Amino acid sequence: MSETISGGHLVAKALKAEGVDVIYTLCGGHIIDIYDGCVDEGIEVIDVRHEQVAAHAADGYARITGKPGCAVVTAGPGTTDAVTGVANAFRAESPMLLIGGQGALSQHKMGSLQDLPHVDMMSPITKFAATVPSTERVADIVSMAFRECYHGAPGPSFLEIPRDVLDAKVPVDKARLPKPGHYRASTRQQGDPEAIERLADLLAHAEKPCILLGSQVWTCRATDAATDFVRTLNVPAYMNGSGRGTLPPGDPHHFQLSRRYAFTEADLIIIVGTPFDFRMGYGKRLSPTATVVQIDLDYRTVGKNRDIDLGIVGDAGLILAAAAQAASGRVENGATRRKEWLEELRNVEKQSFDKRLPRQLSGAQPIDPYRLVHEINEFLTEDTIYIGDGGDIVTFSGQVVQPKSPGHWMDPGPLGTLGVGMAFAMAAKQARRDKEVLCLFGDGAFSLTGWDFETMVRFDLPFIGVIGNNSSMNQIRYGQAAKYGQDRARVGNTLGDIRYGEFAKLLGGYGEEVRDPAEIRPALERARESGKPALINVWVDPEVYAPGTMNQTMYK
Numbered sequence: 001m002s003e004t005i006s007g008g009h010l011v012a013k014a015l016k017a018e019g020v021d022v023i024y025t026l027c028g029g030h031i032i033d034i035y036d037g038c039v040d041e042g043i044e045v046i047d048v049r050h051e052q053v054a055a056h057a058a059d060g061y062a063r064i065t066g067k068p069g070c071a072v073v074t075a076g077p078g079t080t081d082a083v084t085g086v087a088n089a090f091r092a093e094s095p096m097l098l099i100g101g102q103g104a105l106s107q108h109k110m111g112s113l114q115d116l117p118h119v120d121m122m123s124p125i126t127k128f129a130a131t132v133p134s135t136e137r138v139a140d141i142v143s144m145a146f147r148e149c150y151h152g153a154p155g156p157s158f159l160e161i162p163r164d165v166l167d168a169k170v171p172v173d174k175a176r177l178p179k180p181g182h183y184r185a186s187t188r189q190q191g192d193p194e195a196i197e198r199l200a201d202l203l204a205h206a207e208k209p210c211i212l213l214g215s216q217v218w219t220c221r222a223t224d225a226a227t228d229f230v231r232t233l234n235v236p237a238y239m240n241g242s243g244r245g246t247l248p249p250g251d252p253h254h255f256q257l258s259r260r261y262a263f264t265e266a267d268l269i270i271i272v273g274t275p276f277d278f279r280m281g282y283g284k285r286l287s288p289t290a291t292v293v294q295i296d297l298d299y300r301t302v303g304k305n306r307d308i309d310l311g312i313v314g315d316a317g318l319i320l321a322a323a324a325q326a327a328s329g330r331v332e333n334g335a336t337r338r339k340e341w342l343e344e345l346r347n348v349e350k351q352s353f354d355k356r357l358p359r360q361l362s363g364a365q366p367i368d369p370y371r372l373v374h375e376i377n378e379f380l381t382e383d384t385i386y387i388g389d390g391g392d393i394v395t396f397s398g399q400v401v402q403p404k405s406p407g408h409w410m411d412p413g414p415l416g417t418l419g420v421g422m423a424f425a426m427a428a429k430q431a432r433r434d435k436e437v438l439c440l441f442g443d444g445a446f447s448l449t450g451w452d453f454e455t456m457v458r459f460d461l462p463f464i465g466v467i468g469n470n471s472s473m474n475q476i477r478y479g480q481a482a483k484y485g486q487d488r489a490r491v492g493n494t495l496g497d498i499r500y501g502e503f504a505k506l507l508g509g510y511g512e513e514v515r516d517p518a519e520i521r522p523a524l525e526r527a528r529e530s531g532k533p534a535l536i537n538v539w540v541d542p543e544v545y546a547p548g549t550m551n552q553t554m555y556k
Helices: 007-017 032-041 051-065 077-081 083-092 118-125 135-149 163-167 193-205 215-219 223-233 259-265 278-283 316-327 332-360 369-379 392-400 421-431 443-458 474-484 500-506 517-530
Strands: 004-006 022-025 044-047 069-073 096-102 128-131 157-162 169-171 209-213 237-239 268-272 291-296 310-313 384-389 436-442 464-469 510-514 534-539
Touching: 004 007, 004 032, 007 032, 007 135, 007 163, 022 032, 022 051, 022 421, 032 044, 032 163, 044 421, 051 069, 051 077, 051 083, 051 096, 051 421, 051 443, 069 077, 077 083, 077 096, 077 118, 083 096, 083 118, 096 118, 096 135, 096 163, 118 128, 118 157, 128 135, 135 157, 135 163, 135 169, 157 163, 193 268, 193 291, 193 310, 193 316, 209 223, 209 259, 209 332, 215 223, 215 316, 223 316, 259 332, 291 316, 332 369, 369 392, 369 436, 369 464, 369 517, 384 392, 384 421, 392 436, 392 474, 421 436, 421 443, 421 464, 436 443, 443 464, 443 500, 464 500, 464 517, 500 510, 500 534, 510 517, 517 534
Parallel strands: 022 044, 022 069, 069 096, 096 157, 128 157, 209 237, 209 268, 268 291, 291 310, 384 436, 436 464, 464 534, 510 534
Antiparallel strands: 004 169
16 A cells, blocks of 8 residues: 555645744644644644634744744734734745645635635735645645745745645645755846946946845845945945844944935935835935936836836845946946045934934833833844834834844834834744844733743743833824814723733743833843843833924825
8 A cells, every 4th residue: 555645734745845843833633733744844843822823933943043934823814813814924025835734625615714815905915825636636736835925035835734635635646745955946136237337437437325124034044245345336225124233333344324315315216125115205205317227126116106216126225236246347436536425414313313412311211212212222132033013112212223244133114013122032942042132122012922022932932122111102193182172181091001021920930020211221231131931111201203294204
């Protein structure tokens, strides 16, 4: 009799072939055969308390490792609970696979337990969504889903696998198992050579160029190419999203606070791996007289919302390396002229920094949020992965916190999803146990998925959580006050005064309450030394708002 294998074990073998070494999950009767297969294949199973966390963790795992993440959830509400995590990965261009259960094919349209049209729901927010129709096709379609994750700009895929497809056994010789490394083409495209030459000419003649290094610089693992580009051609660089950390703080080409000025005064602006969405004012924040170049993995993103002078589709690292090589012999005089441009920008940076410094050092109580994020920034090491999860408090951090290394910044991305922090910390620490993980939460964001602090304790995943606690959803509160007046400012956005440090202790972690700004750094040090999942609950001034919050156009 020929050897047989179940659908769940075929899933595990396909995941193993893809390099997946952990799945994030919440159990359900539809999916348990996948667990059995994962045990046999040596894939770790991390079970969480909410499916949203499982999906966010798969997203975070992909961002940290560069490998696809995977979450496995049951049918019906298990899958719908994961929708937010998949949508967040979709907008953030993060490659992950969500596997959802489904009622047996033999009960199709009969009203089986937790039966829903999952594929129809997931199709708009994934690059690929399908039902696995037979046990023989399980591994084949899993590999197909992963392949689609890397078509153009990365993104999530979804598969539903009916219960009888997972449980059934088929002869091994009838189950197609794609061979690792033999069902993928290279996804690294260098871009049109003529466009590269044109970019080199633009760089050669520009007197005031600047470049924005976005998340795709990290997605493409293009740190070295980006660094060589800005140094070889003497171009000031700004970073956003997971592109932060491409250049270390203090690098002569690293700029942060003068971006608006640069976008107004530059004659050449190069946008790498960042769409012209709300974060860029839909392109309106760029000087109308500047020459604008956009480099992106996705053709559909180039020139969307704003006209450009040159668009190049392809891998950020290959394009920047080719452009630097082509331009390096043409920009000597331009590079000399740019010395004054860099000094001009550095002066703008210094003025902005000096203006804000008194607040970063403020001894006020309640604590000024600028003081909190300043202390966090001073606390970070080259091996600290920083995660921001919140509204107003994370807006403060975006102005001050500077990761010391590439790939050490994580935030939700353009969907603006609150509640990613615990899952991202989980994935980051699980994937990189050699790294310190620090997550800054707003108290509203933490409350969405905070119970998975217990998962961190259970799996011994120490991290430092800091909660900027103002007992409010302050970003929304500001907008309501602006639109409707102070008497309606607190409708629907006021939270309880929760001592989250005690919550951490309750669940077996380390916790502290901080009300004196002088105690922030010592508390962070004690959390680091505890070796446990930790929460430092810092009571910040609820009447202070970030400039980014006050400038949001939706409130005007």
